[in-house]
Amino acid sequence: MPPGNGKPRRPRIDPAQEIHDHFAQPFPGARHVSLPTIHEIETLLREVAAAELLPRFNRVGHDVKADGSLLTEADLAVDRALHEVLTTRWPEIGFLSEEMPKHQQEGLLAETGRSLWVLDPVDGTSNFVAGIPYFAISIALVQDGRPVLGVTLDPVRDECFSAARGQGAFLNGEPLCCRAPAIDLAHAVALVDFKRLAPALKTRLMEAAPFGSQRNFGSCALEWCWIAAGRGHVYLHGGMKLWDIAPGSLILGEAGGLSSTLNGEAVFVPRMETRSVIMAPAQALFDAWSGWLRQA
Template sequence: MKLTSIHQEAIKLVKEVGEFIRNESENFNTDKVEHKGFNDLVSYVDKEAEKRLVEGLGEILPESGFIAEEGTSNKQGEEYNWIIDPLDGTTNFVHGLPVYSISVALQQNDKIVSGIVLEINRDECFEAVKGESSKLNGKPISVSKNINLSQSLIATGFPYNDFDKMDDYLSILKYLMQNSHGLRRFGSAAVDLAYVACGRYEAYFEYNLNEWDVAAGAFIVQQAGGKVSRFNGDDDFIYGREIMSCSSDIYDELLTILQDRWKHN
């Protein structure tokens, strides 16, 4: 099966699982929430959504393996692996806040070749496949054309269980609060990246992330003309635990701000 066909079949599956999550949200019972760790929540909805994604994606591409947040499958593919977050923004979902998503990326060897982020509440499907520009519900999108950080709206995420870098982070936030249009914290890294890709945010940065949080969204940003890296400028952002993304026009300025205030070990 060609990559474009695999991508389209994956989009169809993601939308079906998104409908399951949307239906479950209407009568969700918070008593069924589990704690994987401090402030790290999981529900039966996460687990069932991941099970459906793994089963469906395995049928689309039988030789593929999986890197999935809830560990539904530990199968490793020789060439292809799906990177899956079945419900990015679980805390929002549990509390009834309308920002959460499904994030699915396909990795071929060490390169992402397909990315899908479905924001469930607004039914917005952000997607990109190798060789094509990014799209939102089938229409092409691109990163913001704003060339000034001072006029930019910036997204971030707050640490929820790793506070070792708190002072560095607060220093960055203080500067950006005083030198931009503002900061937003929606609670879904995949959505934040998707919003950079379509120009709603000029930039996004966060640390203490996993590969399933960022793989799809980062690829969509890149295919929409944006730049993605770690805070130190290197490109190991999928497995490097930190990420910044924005347009090329403000990349150098934002990178300097992060490097000046972020002390890498």
């Protein structure tokens, strides 16, 4: 599908320099820290994908984790490679990965004054295992309890989505802006993950769907970005984790899109809990979609 970029909201900029300037402040309680730029993180993810991820596509087996999700050699290889580089270049920043034991993840989140990388080394592992070319490496930098930098790389399509708080969103370095689709909810294409929804809501969606048609692609990280790029009109997921939400919520928000939980709360919280997610690229669609979902 072609990128869904809108018109730039600001003159062309050098994202790397602007993000460096924006974040060139010391972390609380720390001496001056050399902070990452979007360009540095994009380059790192591309290098790791080329070395550790793509060569293993369609070539590795898998294990099943305690929660029933899949784990491959590729997840672990990407995790190791990024951990080594990120903790060496930016030792003051903590490193939290999906592949860590839960007690380590909770310990890192308890260090409230510390900035933190939040990584999903392979989002869409089930697709990766099945040979479906729809998966991503996704990472966010969380500072003062909120994402301030997010990068999601689709290595198959060579598309890198990125954002920094207050600086806009980008697709391969070009400004990415949500556009209001010339369509109403009744004709919208909805990206819906039924697996984690409450049974009553599943039944409503199947028996009286308010949208035109439905898809589920299997990578939360990329689905955030695809809604931002106009590749789908509304979205629903019943239970994302911290690493599913952190990069994508920033990218969609900086592109001008909207998101919330089913209860109307902010989607990102710096805690180890699952969160429902509603999203849309424009206010009218978001209001119609969220209004329907919240009906008793």
